[in-house]
Amino acid sequence: MLSKKICTALFLTSSLLAPLANAEIKIGVVSSSTGPIALVGIPQKNTVALLPKSVAGEKVTYISLDDGSDPTATVKAFKKLIDEEKVDAIIGPSGSGNAMGVIQFAAESGTPMLAPVGTAAVVLPMTEQKKWVFKTTQNDDLIASALVDQMKSSGVKTIGLFGTADPFGENWSKVMKELTKKAGIKIVANEYFQRQDTSVTGQSLKILIANPDAVLIAAPGSSSVMPQTTLKEQGYGGQIYQTHGAALDPFLRLGGKAVEGTILAASLMLVLDEVPDSPSKAIATKYVADYKNLYGKTPATFGGNVFDAGLLLKNAIPSALKAGKPGTPEFRAALRSALEHTKEMPATQGVYNLTPADHSGFDERGRELITVKNGKWTLLK
Structure with missing residues (x-):
């Protein structure tokens, strides 16, 4: 029989290892749900509730923070998520200027950042820092x-x-x-x-x-x-x-x-009823329906940018789990690499094909020419 001391040691060891074996994946989200960028940030914050709750058998937890559209608050939020929450990736922020100001923190900590912002400057020209940033809007x-x-x-x-x-x-x-x-x-x-x-x-x-x-x-x-x-x-x-x-x-x-x-x-999200059937249309249609069911209104396309970030992570996580446990540098590095090799992945905004040189990855399938007619969005014909 094992001695009492050995049994105690084994129990303590298994107790310490258990959390690592079942470590949850933690994703930070920074949005501007208040302040001047709120029309962009509100649908992004609301979309968090629709993101995948588990991937490859691992629980996914989202930690959502509001930066009030303030770049200084964005920096504080990023540092909190990285240093205190030890997140595996960050979705956000909502504003282009806000995003430019936190790229260095994502890179220094080796934390993938999925930016649902307009400017292509967050990923172009590609640099050592920007290789940690992925952009979920069309360049x-x-x-x-x-x-x-x-x-x-x-x-x-x-x-x-x-x-x-x-x-x-x-x-x-x-x-x-x-x-x-x-x-x-x-x-x-x-x-x-x-x-x-x-x-x-x-x-x-x-x-x-x-x-x-x-x-x-x-x-x-x-x-x-x-x-x-x-x-x-x-x-x-x-x-x-x-x-x-x-x-x-x-x-x-x-x-x-x-x-x-x-x-x-x-994005085709503005004119779903007018575009031909496609995998992206099906995904966007379900996202809009689920959002309306939850909030009683149609989401702006900016919400779709966050939903797509969730899909990109869902697609990349299984590969990253082979390289390391959530919460480790190995997992985050593998997650970045997996994101960078996303191929033909349909989402609400179009189809993603990411490469080391292109961290947005859209082609013509990610845009429609649209006009305003009788106060409504309609395809330009």
């Missing part, structure tokens, strides 16, 4: 190329750019300069504004004086509305384009008649 150039092609086919020769003075608007300006030059379209005005501004009259007047054939507004969430309503109030009669940052129903409600006829390229 700006994919959306912009569809818009520029439409502009060219419509005879647009000159455009004005009107964007937010942050990574979102700045990257759009960079991308548009490259694409319009190739298309023979001249940029005659390039104005910026702050998301919290209560007036953009001065910038709008400068664009009106330049008299472009069309104007592209590059702004996320509710900040996309005021530039357009101001231009319309001042008598601008040209075509107005928006980015996928405006792809939410409050844009229609807040803009009213001023946004009628707007053209943008965005």
